[in-house]
Amino acid sequence: MKTPYVRLGALAYCGILAAASIQQACVDESCASHSNVKSASLLQSSEAKTHAQKDLADTKTLNPPVGSTKELKSQTEGTTENFFNTVEADLLQAQPWMLEMIFAFGILLAFLGFCLIQTTATGNSLSGKIWGAVEQMTATDAEVHSKSKRWHQQYSECFKAGGVLCLDGGTGSEVERVATQLKPGDEAVNAAGWSCVQWKTHPDILRGVHLKYLQSGAKLVIANSYATNRHIMKGAGYEHLTRQATLAAVRLAREARDAHMAEAGPSDDSPSLVAGSMSCHPPGMAHGANMNDGQWPEPAVEKKGYEEQARLLKEAGADVIFIEMVWDWKKHGVLAVKSAASVGLPVVISFTVFDAKSCDEGMPQLHDGTFLEDAAGELSSGEGWENVVALAIHHTKLPLVLPCLKAMRAGGWKGLLGAYPDHGTFEMPHWRFEPLEADKILDYVSQWVEQTNCQMVGGCCGIGPETIEKMGKWCSSYNKKKCQRR
């Protein structure tokens, strides 16, 4: 995928098609306006060639040269014309398709030149868009998964074999919990950007939380970049640290993975994944407050913020991008997903559903009124969503998860499905943790897996390492039957 060969092949194909059209048009018009010599040549007759040469000779006889310079010029023209007439006739006699190839080659060269000029002149050019369209058209399922080496490994070893991947639990809320335990009164959250600067204020605790999840059995940790895009950082007064924030968040998660791999040794031949988080969390809003209180920038600014963050996540080495807190699909979700897909990494869309009533009625609805089934149907069409490798439900109450997963299947989504709900409640400005019985959460996990073929399970806010450890063991036991290398 996306190799120069694919691109050149596509271009050559376009060139040949164009040449064939020209040739056809030429035949349709019988090439009536062309010279007698050319018309004669198209009849592929050696006799015609002789007549044409004779006509030329007659023309020269009727208009004899006067003076030595004119004589020389006339001789040169005659020689040149004869030469071309001979070559053309020889070519046509050899193979008619050779002319088509010459046409195609010419058009191909012209198109390549055009693309080069466009790319040099604008950077973001028409040719780039054409490349993009060609690449999207030629993408296959396996190619999308293989864009990230580690994602592809998990896809091949676990998902394709029917296994279930254990995700981590809540990160921002866990950093907050640990920080408060270590130092009472340490809130570890920003009033306007929630976890946006935990990478700066509590890097060791954050790295430790990732490591704890990996030690508990998680095979994928989500970097704490949930709130580090430019518009949230700006709302919290940290716009100047935007680039640094996303890079640092992924780096800390990768350091935790490295530490875990060093601990686990060579027995663990399946490295855990580090996902980058991008969220539809509104700027200027404390975590858990009313969604409508957010101060959204103009859509163009919001889009740039997502695109920038997606590029930074890729640069930092994220294996996959999770678009989180998709509670408004039409205005914000689509924008974030398209922006994330533009960098080429696999994308997981994590929807958030608050409306218990709609779940009870079997038609879970997002905050913007979009039915989850409809959103899943739109994504199932595949058109323009080639990089989307999984749909998930997160930051949603446990009892609502199963109806949501079922709705996505009802909408036609046949790909990977995931669930990492929250537990507890938000009481300004902190998450209030509530006990979660092991049997209860594992009952839920069994239902998701058995009834909807859910293949990624974990937790969000309020679900910590203790619960992930139970989920990890459940997955490990389940996967022994399903995965080849577990």
Ligand SMILES: [Zn+2]
């Ligand atoms: Zn959450």
